Amino acid sequence: MxxxxxxxxxxxxxxxxxxxxxxxxxxxxxxxxxxxxxxxxxxxxxxxxxxxxxxxxxxxxxxxxxxxxxxxxxxxxxxxxxxxxxxxxxxxxxxxxxxxxxxxxxxxxxxxxxxxxxxxxxxxxxxxxxxxxxxxxxxxxxxxxxxxxxxxxxxxxxxxxxxxxxxxxxxxxxxxxxxxxxxxxxxxxxxxxxxxxxxxxxxxxxxxxxxxxxxxxxxxxPYFWFWKADIQKYIKPRQAFEHKGLLGHALMVAGADETIGAALLCTEACHRSGAGLTTALIPEMGLRALNARVPEAMYFSRNNLDKIDWLKYEVIGIGPGLGVSEESSKLLNEVLANFKKPIVIDADAINLLAQNHQLMKLIPQKSVLTPHMKEFDRLFGTHDSWWERIETALKKSVELKVYIVLKNRYTMIFTPEGICYFNSSGSPAMASGGMGDVLTGMITSMIAQGYAVEKAVQLAVFSHGYAGEQLAHKMYVVPASNLIKQIPYILRELMVK
Ligand SMILES: NC(=O)C1=CN([C@@H]2O[C@H](COP(=O)(O)OP(=O)(O)OC[C@H]3O[C@@H](n4cnc5c(N)ncnc54)[C@H](O)[C@@H]3O)[C@@H](O)[C@H]2O)[C@@H](O)CC1
Ligand SMILES: Nc1ncnc2c1ncn2[C@@H]1O[C@H](COP(=O)(O)OP(=O)(O)O)[C@@H](O)[C@H]1O
Ligand SMILES: [K+]
Structure with missing residues (x-):
């Protein structure tokens, strides 16, 4: 660093x-x-x-x-x-x-x-x-x-x-x-x-x-810059007797009828980043697409929410494509009321929090909020400049005891200890829809696998940007789906070198 x-x-x-x-x-x-x-x-x-x-x-x-x-x-x-x-x-x-x-x-x-x-x-x-x-x-x-x-x-x-x-x-x-x-x-x-x-x-x-x-x-x-060598210090090789049961179970709560794609992207990214098991809590109409796109992932029906065993999961990722309907709002309420381990909160889950600030109190410590600039402003109020946003993020991450990942060319990670890490990797070729959904899946996956939250966030943010950067040598624009395919290779490269 x-x-x-x-x-x-x-x-x-x-x-x-x-x-x-x-x-x-x-x-x-x-x-x-x-x-x-x-x-x-x-x-x-x-x-x-x-x-x-x-x-x-x-x-x-x-x-x-x-x-x-x-x-x-x-x-x-x-x-x-x-x-x-x-x-x-x-x-x-x-x-x-x-x-x-x-x-x-x-x-x-x-x-x-x-x-x-x-x-x-x-x-x-x-x-x-x-x-x-x-x-x-x-x-x-x-x-x-x-x-x-x-x-x-x-x-x-x-x-x-x-x-x-x-x-x-x-x-x-x-x-x-x-x-x-x-x-x-x-x-x-x-x-x-x-x-x-x-x-x-x-x-x-x-x-x-x-x-x-x-x-x-x-x-x-409070400001640090992190890069490849910092990540390589703690990325863990798989151990001889490790099995899926030891590598964490992640639950992805995402998607609405018109935005199933976002749910597929974060679920697939979570799976391909190495979580032992990934379950998608998505609308039923997305089940076929899920099976076609990520056959490795499991499905949990929203109709059976009263039967869910929350303790089964190490981490929940919530928000991509979730929408801000009454149903989505209820889902977020359920998750916040029942889940006491870290939650990765993105996109519409952030927008829902912005509509109901009371819910903020329920966010478990060491959870991760991953807003882009607009979501950040929706949640914490309008800011006239990036320096104002930095000031707010430094304060809020300490106050709420959460990590705030403020996405940008050099994505910033704010910690509950009042530190701001700037990520060095990434490329403007990544500026296209769905890229943030992939990041949410990656962060969720790393937490599921047992990395301390701070390391999980750094590892996911860096390797996400690094994968984008590598693909940008060959592609004019990097579609989120292409980046997802690259994740296991990039993680291996980071682990070995
Ligand atoms: N020994 C050192 O301290 C080193 C300094 N280095 C160089 O020194 C630079 C800093 O040098 P200085 O501190 O002399 O400052 P600058 O060379 O940046 O500026 C010179 C002076 O201009 C005046 N000034 C500032 N804003 C002004 C404005 N808006 N309109 C008109 N005048 C203005 C100030 O009195 C300032 O001290 C670094 O950016 C770097 O390039 C490097 O040589 C490395 C070693
Ligand atoms: N110009 C850029 N340089 C580097 N990374 C970028 C750039 N533009 C976007 N990204 C990355 O792509 C992702 C976009 O996230 P987000 O805005 O949430 O997208 P979406 O909502 O479409 O999923 C972030 O991780 C961001 O850091
Ligand atoms: K100069």
Whole structure:
């Protein structure tokens, strides 16, 4: 798990590293620029490219000046360096690197006002105007310059963060560099992981600049980033004498007459993720389809609900395609009144909770709510921004003692301990109907198999995204049914490697 930091915490990590490694701040800047250059050389090896580098007079600008020097030394001789000379203030390392650059045969231009900058043709534009030091909205010449650069045609690469984009928190204005590629130091900024950054970041990459990881681990932050290696630590191989009776029985409560498909998707996903037994509590008219699609699954008739033995099940998944009818509402009431183990609550089950907040009290501890943005807002009220949603989710997951899986490009998992894990896997090719139903089946299955709920959720969310990502290499769009077929293979791959 990587701990994610705010801009202030990153500065503290810089300072700590400088004092304790120890390393001169100018050397750290050199190391950062070198890490940037390594990615750059890989991506843009053509030395004939025309490059513009825009630098501020702080440390982000300092990075830009080092990058300019390093590019020159690497044989890029069509580089023009521009300095935004809008204030007297300048950092020591900026000044030092300006002197170093002046000793090379590199052209340096000063921009005193944005209007002086004519349109220039170039292949690449490096944005090193402002970085994590941003402390207010861009105004005046800064705003004009950024807007002008955005109109330039070259491929834009931002150093550390696009100029004008705050590392975390709400946007301050729309004067922000629209970068094609952002190369960030040590950690992705929190805002990279939220849709608000999407007009400004097409792609991002993180490079390690050797900040003190022990210091970072000791920093207090609720935000973490998890990836393949974290999942691989706890995914369990099947044991020699294990049988279906030991691998959990999951009950899927889903579907309505018009939306049987959702019930089939979550039931099949649950089965293919490895639950020992899966039973579908679905409308009778779906029985044939269930038998055809998932013959391994069992069926329980809603007409016999009074005879159900709730204790038979390790976990219940409820909601996909359930509808919000009177009958669905009764089903949810029954489940909440009788089942005391974790419940995975999705889609219409969330919508029903939103209609009847009294039911929230009945949700067993360590249950899992899996809303997308709209369901989240229906349940917890309208939010004007993702940061507001994050604040609510951090609070509600602690208050209700549940996990909240807020689905997105980088799905967030909020825990009863007040932690927010960002999932690293996934692909926009997954943005099509039914994908969330599959996730519900997967989470339910992992809980059935005995993973602690937190691990079950992480494992399901990661492997769901990972399967989508792998298929997206071959498919324009990943239909939910195709993803389901992939689950056992993906889990095996994660287990072995
Ligand atoms: N030693 C270090 O601390 C390292 C810093 N690094 C680089 O340094 C950057 C941070 O540098 P700085 O803290 O100097 O800050 P920046 O270079 O981001 O900004 C410079 C200064 O601009 C001013 N400013 C902020 N918002 C403004 C606005 N809206 N309009 C006009 N002026 C504004 C502030 O006074 C700020 O200190 C990082 O993003 C990274 O690129 C890297 O070189 C790694 C090491
Ligand atoms: N752009 C995207 N990038 C990564 N994952 C995505 C993207 N769009 C959707 N997904 C994933 O697909 C799933 C969609 O869930 P949901 O909106 O509930 O779909 P449905 O209701 O159709 O089943 C979520 O797990 C989400 O993370
Ligand atoms: K920048």
């Amino acid at each position: 990587l701990k994610l930091l705010t801009a202030l915490q990153t500065r503290q990590a810089d300072d700590y590293t400088i004092v304790n490694e120890p390393i001169l701040s100018s050397e750290l800047m050199e190391r950062a620029a070198k890490a940037f250059i390594k990615v750059f050389l890989d991506r843009f090896p053509d030395r004939k490219k025309h490059i513009l580098i825009f630098c501020g007079k702080g440390n982000n600008g300092g990075d830009g000046l080092v990058i300019s020097r390093m590019l020159f030394d690497e044989g890029y001789h069509h580089v023009h360096t521009y300095i935004a000379d809008f204030s007297e203030k300048q950092s020591e390392d900026y000044l030092l690197n300006l002197e170093r650059l002046q000793q090379k045969d590199v052209s340096i231009f000063y921009i005193n006002q944005a209007a002086d900058l004519e349109f220039i043709e170039s292949d690449l534009i490096i944005d090193a105007l402002l970085g994590s030091g941003l402390n207010k909205a861009l105004q005046g010449e800064w705003e004009k310059l950024v807007k002008k650069i955005n109109k330039f045609s070259g491929f834009k690469i931002s150093v550390d963060v696009p100029t004008g984009l705050p590392c975390e928190g709400e946007l301050l204005s729309e004067a922000i560099i629209k970068s094609d590629l952002t190369i960030a130091f040590q950690r992705p900024k929190l805002n990279f992981l939220l849709p608000i950054s999407s007009p400004y970041i097409k792609e991002w990459k993180v490079v390690n600049i050797g900040l003190d990881e022990n210091f970072i681990q000791s920093t207090s932050s």
